[in-house]
Amino acid sequence: MVNTMSIPAVLARPAIHTDAETPATKAEAKDLSFYYGAFQALKNIGMVVHEKKVTALIGPSGCGKSTFLRCFNRMHDLYPGNRYEGEIRFHPDDTNLLGRDVDPIEVRMRISMVFQKPNPFPKSIFENVAYGLRVRGLRSRRAIEEKVEQALRRAGLWDEAKDRLQDLAFNLSGGQQQRLCIARALATDPEMLLFDEPTSALDPIATGIIEELIHNLKDKVTILIVTHNMQQAARVSDYTAYMYLGELVEFGVTDEIFIKPKKKETEDYITGRFG
Amino acid sequence: MASEHLSKQYDNDLETLRSGVLQMGGLVEAQIRGAIEAFSTGNQAAMEQVIANEPGVNGHEVKIDIDCSHIIAKRQPAAGDLRLIMAISKTVTDLERIGDEAEKIARMSKQIHERGRVELQHFANIRHAADIALSMLRQALDAFARLDAAAAAGVIREDRAIDTEFRSILRQLITFMMEDPRTISTALEIVWIAKAIERIGDHAKNIAEYVIYIVKGTDVRHTKLEQVEREALG
Numbered sequence: 001m002v003n004t005m006s007i008p009a010v011l012a013r014p015a016i017h018t019d020a021e022t023p024a025t026k027a028e029a030k031d032l033s034f035y036y037g038a039f040q041a042l043k044n045i046g047m048v049v050h051e052k053k054v055t056a057l058i059g060p061s062g063c064g065k066s067t068f069l070r071c072f073n074r075m076h077d078l079y080p081g082n083r084y085e086g087e088i089r090f091h092p093d094d095t096n097l098l099g100r101d102v103d104p105i106e107v108r109m110r111i112s113m114v115f116q117k118p119n120p121f122p123k124s125i126f127e128n129v130a131y132g133l134r135v136r137g138l139r140s141r142r143a144i145e146e147k148v149e150q151a152l153r154r155a156g157l158w159d160e161a162k163d164r165l166q167d168l169a170f171n172l173s174g175g176q177q178q179r180l181c182i183a184r185a186l187a188t189d190p191e192m193l194l195f196d197e198p199t200s201a202l203d204p205i206a207t208g209i210i211e212e213l214i215h216n217l218k219d220k221v222t223i224l225i226v227t228h229n230m231q232q233a234a235r236v237s238d239y240t241a242y243m244y245l246g247e248l249v250e251f252g253v254t255d256e257i258f259i260k261p262k263k264k265e266t267e268d269y270i271t272g273r274f275g
Numbered sequence: 276m277a278s279e280h281l282s283k284q285y286d287n288d289l290e291t292l293r294s295g296v297l298q299m300g301g302l303v304e305a306q307i308r309g310a311i312e313a314f315s316t317g318n319q320a321a322m323e324q325v326i327a328n329e330p331g332v333n334g335h336e337v338k339i340d341i342d343c344s345h346i347i348a349k350r351q352p353a354a355g356d357l358r359l360i361m362a363i364s365k366t367v368t369d370l371e372r373i374g375d376e377a378e379k380i381a382r383m384s385k386q387i388h389e390r391g392r393v394e395l396q397h398f399a400n401i402r403h404a405a406d407i408a409l410s411m412l413r414q415a416l417d418a419f420a421r422l423d424a425a426a427a428a429g430v431i432r433e434d435r436a437i438d439t440e441f442r443s444i445l446r447q448l449i450t451f452m453m454e455d456p457r458t459i460s461t462a463l464e465i466v467w468i469a470k471a472i473e474r475i476g477d478h479a480k481n482i483a484e485y486v487i488y489i490v491k492g493t494d495v496r497h498t499k500l501e502q503v504e505r506e507a508l509g
Contacts, residue, residue: 230353234353258357259354259358260492261354266354267354268278271352271353271354272280272281272350273280273281
């Protein structure tokens, strides 16, 4: 039994707003706890991620939102001493993403991630997007070219990159590099995309382009995004979850959370009263 | 909304808005009192004063709306703050219209008294209706100041009384006009005054509805009184 650091109970139960027309469930965290060694970073999270919708995770630094996000593609497996409890059911096949018998590589094929700072590989623009396809065993040059173009188009980068596909990715601007990372994530046709503060290193115009892109991508993929920018959460997401000290405080339709939150803790945070 | 923002300036900005609304409300209350006094007594100075004060009421509305826009642009308010600002912007519109109604009453009173031959003792019920309207406005502003949803629901309930009063005034005036057609011009002006008072009640009711929106987050416009009370007291 791990000796956990004590986390004050924010509340007995999170406030869950119900939607009139609830869309299908893509993933569902059930009683999910997570430990960095002895430190319990997530505490019995129960939350649904709706299919082909954008769900934003907000909360102050250290509240566990990035930790939660990273559970979805088993990023924590890369470090020893980390431990999951509970499960994340992934649909339509109802797989437990955290199951011991589930290969994390398979999980990451289905659930891609985009990080805070653009992190393209030190390769050409083309190869960055093609990389995941090759890892997946795609060999046909033509098929790869088609997929790369499709991914770059969906990431809104094709027009800017089509004439310089062999250039080094680092020659792109920050915003373009981030879109390249999105294209790379999209190339393998993932079912879900995880964004960990995808625009915090970008200027307002590049941020606007990424936000627009997120809005357009949700036709095809389910999106989970961590953001420190509350207005960004309000703008891009359909659902918002507010987390604090490793707990889910409130989850609901974004429009409701930002106009009429149920919990005072949520209200204090989104109105800038959090001290 | 008890706790403070991290930004003291934000708190100050919101406080300035709130006190601006109450100040404007006080001015509008004085306008109604002045207008009703003008109607009851024919006091020329009171009439002129109401008419002269009207641009000041308009100025308050414009100033508070500009302040609301500035806060929205600079602070991107959310939740309770957003509801407060939306409600304030609407409240000042209603207050401004109450100001217009008061001016209308003052102008009509001027015409009535200039024409002469009024027997205003018959119109004690106009003064009664005006008292109800004034009390509704006062209570609505009080509910706004204290963010008291239950008090706001009380204002909304009272609107029925003013509507009843208005119908009774109409019936009385119709009787006068039938009995003596020479009273028609004056009676029609009094109808306008009664209508203005009834409108003041409606605006006070609107303000009370905004208070419930601020406190409870529920828009109770165009809903039945029973439901409003459930929301406000629940």
